[in-house]
Amino acid sequence: MLFNSYEFILLFLPLTFAGFFALGHGGQKRAATLWLVLASFFFYGYWDVRYVPLLFASISFNYLVGRQLERCNGNRVWLTFGIVVNVLLLGYFKYTDFFLGTVNALAGADMFDLPHIVLPLGISFFTFTQTAYLVDAYRGEARNESFLTYLEFVTIFPHLIAGPIINHKEMIPQFIADKTFRINYDNIARGLTIFTMGLFKKVVIADKLAIYANEAFSHADSLTCVQAWLGALSYTLQLYFDFSGYSEMAIGLALLFNLDMPVNFNSPYQSRSIIDFWRRWHMTLGLWVKNYLYIPMGGNRHGEFRKMRNLFVSMLIIGLWHGAGWTFVIWGGMHGALLMINHAWRKAGIALPKVLNWGMTFLCVVICWVFFRAGSVHEAMQVLGSMADYQSLLGAHGKESRHLLEMIGMVALLAFVPNPLVLMKKFTANNKWLIVTAAMLIWAMWHLNNYSEFLYFQF
Template sequence: MLFNSYEFLLAFLPLAVLGYFALKGHGNLFLVAASLFFYAWWRVEFIALLIASIAVNFTIGRAIVQRAARGEATKALLVAGIAFDLLLLGYFKYANFFAENVAALLGIAVPKLDVVLPIGISFFTFTQIAFLVDAHQKKAAEPNLTNYALFVTYFPHLLAGPILHHREMMPQFADASLKRVDWDNVARGLALLAIGLAKKVLIADPLSVWANAGFAAAPTLGFGDAWLATLCYTLQLYFDFSGYTDMALGMALMMNIRLPENFNSPYRSRNLQDFWRRWHMTLMRFLRDYVYIPLGGNRRGATLTAAFLVLTFTLGGLWHGANWTFVLWGLANGLGLVVVRLWSRTGIAMPVFLAWAITFLAVNLGWVLFRAPDLATAGSMYQALVGAHGFGALTVTEWRWIPSLPQLTLASAATNWDNVSTFITLLAAGFIAAWPRNSMAIVREMRFGWPLQAATALALVAGVLALANPTEFLYFNF
């Protein structure tokens, strides 16, 4: 079931919110059942996998907490729990990838494994690993089964995050005062939901047409076309993923639950380090706390710190998918962060606009690897971006790779309104991405009154009217 679908927005979500408040003391159990139903809507057979993962991690986590309270060793249990999680994730997400690469290395034929990737497995696996580690470090209290199950399955975050910490969620689930309707939270949550929906269906989805067509035609793109396609994807990815996050945070807020922020105007960043403090913030928090710092963080000298950065981001790239494009994307970002650290030591202050332009260019080029289905496509796109396929002028008459747009001229603009509107969307997306006040700031600072009510209603109506052919959020693939 997609957030951007009629059945979710007009049936599931209202019933979930009403049931949560109506049942009060049993609201958490109701939300667990609703979340499992939500997950089963995709493929019911994977419910058993999700429940098994919760059962194993809850049992091990509770045992770790109890042993730690008695002063007993818990490392063996921690290793067993993490091994279980990584083996589960490794089989479903990476089995084919590793089998194919081992076969290529040894020069043997290996049959392709028929493994279906369970949606959301990366997110609920990382969430539970974080709980086990915190339990081992005595940062977690003994969990309540219902609240723990809700912590993992809570439908707003289940499929694409944000990645949660138990310490920020468990107290909220246990707080009886949050089971009463707070109309202020309902209004702000609904506004955030409307903003997220508009980001997805009114900005990200139209841009996807040009981005998808451009990458599909990468070997034949000219210079201008290639830059247009990559820019469309750069903005599509941001509005798609941040749109999902806004919807998730908005619907949770309607139930008085505050999920952690995941985006903070990342395309306004002036260096790569700042970008990764603003983009997918909960994943960066996880990688920092559970990979980078345990490796040694900043405590082992400049050389090892650089190596830890590169390794952490390479693993972060692999987390996104079983493809060498993701590995190289992570590696490139890790190396980029090392360059930023070295530059900061020079003490030279770069002009603000130049710093922003270099950062945005680096991120945009990195997304080519992130989007390309394989290294060959990425290579073709990079060649096009430097003019290897020609330096044709960037004019609308040359966007021949756009579906249903063999040639667009001013004379034919009226009959190609969909493509003209997408170009307008591209310009608007760039402006919005650079605007200082993002969706979270708008909702925090908003004042109630008819202008806000009208804007929220307009955004919701426009979003719902655009739901004829809902598409999956991009991060469902990760």
């Protein structure tokens, strides 16, 4: 089920909301929690009910391992066991075809038949969420209330499919707090407004940008310079509006149930360095990698060389986490190399004008996104080659040039306009906000007939 669908907005959400608070106001906290868990399983199973048992098995396994770790903090055997099983589960479903295909390519023969395993929705997110819980339990920083609250922690439908990645020790106290089970009209007003902003970004902006991006990348072998730049910038903007839109919808939905979920985007295209970009883009993933991968590998504690190595390896893993393909590995490696250069640049104390820093950073991000979007390395190189073919500018069509200028205008706007969630800090439930929210909601609902999946569903 998609957030940007009539069945979700008009049926699932009202029924889930009404049932949760009807039970919560009646003092039946466990029943209200169970209602929300069952609704979340239904939400997940609506896509493909065959993978509901897999989700439940993963949750049960991690809960049992976590309980062992809670009882005996520092038990490395249980931690290793839990992490290995999680990695094997993710690896089987997400990377089997990739690794077998790579072996076939290296051997120059079809040594293995590819099983073409269907990727369970959200497996990357619920695997990372639970692995972080195991590590926190090992460190003595996480403790469960019950299996039911752990079920809620993993399955709560706003974040289940594509994040934000939530933290056990931050969310469990919210799940059991008395105020969570009582209607909060201020949270409802803020939640609906944030949800509407995200919905608008997805269906009115991102889905329109997808037209230009899809057109360009489906004709990678015959693009002019303008067409290539139009495709690259369209995708750069589409991915931001699509994923940040989803994240804001998730945050808004959680607020309806009195839950505070972490911010996932903070105006990333305003960044003036790649280091700054990764503090603003997919923030919960960046924090996860920092706390559960980069720092355990040694972080910056053992000299400059190991620090650079840890940065690069972390970004390679981020790339592979996003998708089973060499384009994602290259994308992660490029960002790893850029982070290494950025750190060396800072250490050298080289200062440049802010606008130049921004321009260089944005250009690097756009080039990297070409690999992220392309279906193959060859296709990415074709698009990048066309972007550098300035001789074809002479044959550019007026319509294409106008669309490219529109994309550049949107980029300039994003470079200055504050993040919607920053604006929400000044939110008060008044008529002005009501009119703006209602107008955006009506406009977005009008476009739901042609709704599409969120880009991060494929990861």
